[in-house]
Amino acid sequence: MPTLTAQPPHAIKPPKTPVRHDPIIECEIRKLYYGDFLAVKNSSLNIEKGKITAFIGPSGCGKSTVLRCMNRLNDIVRGFRLEGRVAMAGQDIYAANVDPVSVRRHIGMVFQQPTPFVMSVYDNVAFGLRINRDKHDLDHRVEQALKSAALWDEVKDKLKKSALSLSGGQQQRLCIARAIATQPQVLLMDEPCSALDPISTRRIEELMVELRKSYTIVIVTHNLHQAMRVADYTAFMYVDKESRSGYLVEYGETDQIFKHPAEEYTRQYVCGHFS
Amino acid sequence: MSMSPATQQEFDTQSLFYNRWKSRSLRNSLMNWVSGSIALIACLPLLSLLGMVIYRGSRALSWSSFVELPPAPMQEGGGFGNAMVGTITMVSIAALLAVPSGILTAIFLAFLGPDSKLAEAVRFVARVLSGLPSILAGVFAYAMVVLVMKSYSAFAGGVALAVLMLPIILLTAEQSMRMVQARLIEAAVGMGCTSAQVVRRVLLPTAFPGILTGVLLAVARAAGETAPLLFTALFSNYWLVQEGQLKLAEPTASLAVFIFNFSGSAFDNLVEMAWSGALILVLMILTLNLSAQLLAKKLQR
Numbered sequence: 001m002p003t004l005t006a007q008p009p010h011a012i013k014p015p016k017t018p019v020r021h022d023p024i025i026e027c028e029i030r031k032l033y034y035g036d037f038l039a040v041k042n043s044s045l046n047i048e049k050g051k052i053t054a055f056i057g058p059s060g061c062g063k064s065t066v067l068r069c070m071n072r073l074n075d076i077v078r079g080f081r082l083e084g085r086v087a088m089a090g091q092d093i094y095a096a097n098v099d100p101v102s103v104r105r106h107i108g109m110v111f112q113q114p115t116p117f118v119m120s121v122y123d124n125v126a127f128g129l130r131i132n133r134d135k136h137d138l139d140h141r142v143e144q145a146l147k148s149a150a151l152w153d154e155v156k157d158k159l160k161k162s163a164l165s166l167s168g169g170q171q172q173r174l175c176i177a178r179a180i181a182t183q184p185q186v187l188l189m190d191e192p193c194s195a196l197d198p199i200s201t202r203r204i205e206e207l208m209v210e211l212r213k214s215y216t217i218v219i220v221t222h223n224l225h226q227a228m229r230v231a232d233y234t235a236f237m238y239v240d241k242e243s244r245s246g247y248l249v250e251y252g253e254t255d256q257i258f259k260h261p262a263e264e265y266t267r268q269y270v271c272g273h274f275s
Numbered sequence: 276m277s278m279s280p281a282t283q284q285e286f287d288t289q290s291l292f293y294n295r296w297k298s299r300s301l302r303n304s305l306m307n308w309v310s311g312s313i314a315l316i317a318c319l320p321l322l323s324l325l326g327m328v329i330y331r332g333s334r335a336l337s338w339s340s341f342v343e344l345p346p347a348p349m350q351e352g353g354g355f356g357n358a359m360v361g362t363i364t365m366v367s368i369a370a371l372l373a374v375p376s377g378i379l380t381a382i383f384l385a386f387l388g389p390d391s392k393l394a395e396a397v398r399f400v401a402r403v404l405s406g407l408p409s410i411l412a413g414v415f416a417y418a419m420v421v422l423v424m425k426s427y428s429a430f431a432g433g434v435a436l437a438v439l440m441l442p443i444i445l446l447t448a449e450q451s452m453r454m455v456q457a458r459l460i461e462a463a464v465g466m467g468c469t470s471a472q473v474v475r476r477v478l479l480p481t482a483f484p485g486i487l488t489g490v491l492l493a494v495a496r497a498a499g500e501t502a503p504l505l506f507t508a509l510f511s512n513y514w515l516v517q518e519g520q521l522k523l524a525e526p527t528a529s530l531a532v533f534i535f536n537f538s539g540s541a542f543d544n545l546v547e548m549a550w551s552g553a554l555i556l557v558l559m560i561l562t563l564n565l566s567a568q569l570l571a572k573k574l575q576r
Binding site: 071073076078101102103104105106108109111112113115117118119127128131132175178179 | 390456458459461462463464465466467468469472476477480481
């Protein structure tokens with residue numbers, strides 16, 4: 001059973017165009033526990049700045065868990081324990097003197113289900129700015145965030161309406177707007193389209209490609225085509241049949257992972273032989 | 276058994292029609308009738324009580340009922356204005372004590388330490404307390420407040436009612452906070468909220484309709500309590516406000532005790548007055564209950 005620690009992308013296959021090797025997050029997970037359960041093991045990879053990195057793999061392989069390590073959201077799960085190191089811009093974010101609240105303010109997150117708060121559209125987008133006590137020019141920045149999330153035209157006349165009155169796809173774009181309003185270093189997206197219809201999904205994908213210009217995006221997806229369409233790099237994770245622990249099988253440029261996978265498991269998965 | 280490949284049998288469509296004399300149809304309609312009529316009978320006590328209170332209570336009801344003091348025996352007119360003011364005051368004092376502490380406790384139970392030993396203990400105590408005979412709340416407030424202050428008072432009444440309201444508010448608030456979806460909490464934490472910010476900006480606003488309903492139900496229950504007030508506020512034939520001063524440290528009238536005292540009277544006019552008081556009390560509680568339900572529906576959409 002291959003338990004390899006994948007190399008950073010440039011080591012696997014020299015990119016055709018020279019890629020600036022510039023990781024914003026370095027993830028080195030040796031062992032990650034929930035209570036006694038070893039959920040993820042031996043998974044290390046670097047998230048490149050200004051790129052889209054996709055995590056693919058079967059259910060239960062720990063994709064979301066790894067994603068949640070990057071903003072310390074796992075801290076609120078009981079029994080969570082990490083052996084390893086996750087660093088943002090070189091600083092270990094699990095260091096004892098690092099405040100997880102501060103970490104999360106630099107990293108935006110979008111979830112599988114839209115999570116609008118019970119307040120107006122405007123207040124949702126302004127949420128992050130307000131908790132940062134960063135209130136100057138609020139109107140302008142809310143508008144900018146909504147425009148970046150391609151939602152402005154649809155909601156500009158109902159900013160004071162409840163966010164719950166929006167459609168599912170609009171709610172998800174609202175959550176993206178909320179996440180990017182504070183201009184985070186990284187945007188984490190945990191299956192952001194799995195609860196959406198194909199048209200909304202397409203809009204979100206277009207949006208991701210647009211946002212890549214200003215943000216680093218990490219996305220977990222079940223949809224292989226989505227990874228192919230949007231991601232620069234793709235990480236494939238799989239589950240150890242015996243221990244049920246997830247681990248990183250292969251990590252590389254999206255093209256390489258889908259067309260010339262180095263690992264047999266990856267090849268079978270991307271060809272749809274198992275899921 | 277082998278499946279016979281023989282042609283399918285002709286289907287008897289007659290078997291599809293109703294036959295009310297079949298035993299299963301008979302049993303079915305019998306059960307429906309029994310269940311329906313018992314449901315109807317169950318409504319009878321409530322409806323007859325309401326009818327009686329409205330019938331007897333509305334006869335002596337007039338404007339003076341609301342603005343005048345209780346009459347002497349045989350005296351014309353009079354009212355129970357001081358008792359209404361007393362009830363509202365004592366329920367307000369109780370709410371002032373029970374609502375903040377109940378909600379803060381619920382925040383701990385639902386969010387901060389839901390699995391802690393302390394939470395388990397508090398939940399257990401709250402459940403016991405919610406089944407507490409209300410007279411014991413009166414005895415408690417008597418010992419804690421009346422004996423200490425050496426006087427029956429509106430404040431003591433408020434404390435007794437607060438003891439009764441607290442577990443209701445606490446348990447309903449915890450319940451409605453637990454109903455807040457975990458992913459909303461996660462989203463707020465993911466935005467970089469501190470625990471206090473999660474509570475203030477997401478947990479409380481989202482759970483607000485449920486919390487409000489619980490508070491109104493607790494208030495409605497407290498407003499109708501008699502036993503705890505007998506020990507604590509007693510009764511008074513005077514206004515709570517005298518010479519421009521709020522007399523919270525003196526015996527205070529309440530609707531419930533007013534009804535209790537006057538309904539046993541030998542004088543017809545006093546008994547009539549008690550009926551009117553009962554009608555007003557019922558209407559107050561009914562309004563609270565209905566608005567609790569309406570609000571909950573409206574806010575939850």
